[in-house]
Amino acid sequence: MKFFIDTADLKQIEEAQALGVLDGVTTNPSLMAKEGIKGEANIINHYKAICEIVDGDVSAEVISTDFDGMVREGEALAALHPQIVVKLPMIKDGIKACRYFSAKGIKTNVTLVFSVGQALLAAKAGATYVSPFIGRLDDISTDGLHLISEIREVYDNYGFETEILAASVRHTMHIVDCAKIGADVMTGPLSAIEGLLRHPLTDSGLAKFLEDAKSFQ
Numbered sequence: 096m097k098f099f100i101d102t103a104d105l106k107q108i109e110e111a112q113a114l115g116v117l118d119g120v121t122t123n124p125s126l127m128a129k130e131g132i133k134g135e136a137n138i139i140n141h142y143k144a145i146c147e148i149v150d151g152d153v154s155a156e157v158i159s160t161d162f163d164g165m166v167r168e169g170e171a172l173a174a175l176h177p178q179i180v181v182k183l184p185m186i187k188d189g190i191k192a193c194r195y196f197s198a199k200g201i202k203t204n205v206t207l208v209f210s211v212g213q214a215l216l217a218a219k220a221g222a223t224y225v226s227p228f229i230g231r232l233d234d235i236s237t238d239g240l241h242l243i244s245e246i247r248e249v250y251d252n253y254g255f256e257t258e259i260l261a262a263s264v265r266h267t268m269h270i271v272d273c274a275k276i277g278a279d280v281m282t283g284p285l286s287a288i289e290g291l292l293r294h295p296l297t298d299s300g301l302a303k304f305l306e307d308a309k310s311f312q
């Protein structure tokens with residue numbers, strides 16, 4: 096399973112990259128706003144800065160909701176850097192734009208996916224990635240992980256190449272469960288990734304090894 100970090104915070108991206116397990120980055124307008132990125136030039140520079148830190152795909156989301164606007168924005172984003180993936184909302188014009196970009200060989204990520212039907216449509220439109228939002232489904236007492244397993248089943252039935260990018264990952268167990276189900280990618284915060292490191296037996300075991308190693312001196 097690929098690990099993407101879901102942030103526009105350059106320091107966190109650098110930290111995840113330094114760990115050596117990062118395969119890409121996802122951003123969205125809320126995450127960009129959180130970093131205080133304003134104005135076209137700053138937005139462009141920020142995406143370029145992210146691409147310089149990581150080796151893998153970097154999702155940059157359009158804010159237009161009509162086909163022409165999405166095509167215009169998406170082409171400009173894709174031209175910024177070869178690692179840019181055009182992120183499109185799961186709406187009618189988003190699907191049309193997805194087909195347009197797929198036909199041109201430009202990578203896409205269809206976002207705000209909350210049902211198997213939406214994921215099926217994204218795959219039919221040739222999406223590179225589909226982003227079902229686990230955490231937001233959990234927030235409304237619906238099983239987000241179950242959606243991942245249903246999409247996995249449907250994609251495997253027909254050999255769709257669209258990668259399931261489990262998004263809105265909120266904590267470490269989401270990552271572990273996504274890996275068990277067979278999500279192709281997960282995108283989450285650095286804290287959830289770092290949670291995979293922790294086990295009290297590792298800590299106590301290391302403390303004992305270091306204590307015993309004192310006898311070497």
Ligand code: G3P
Nearest residue numbers: 101121123230231262263
């Ligand atoms: O990748 C989508 C993600 O950013 C949404 O996460 O935590 O806002 O539901 P969240």
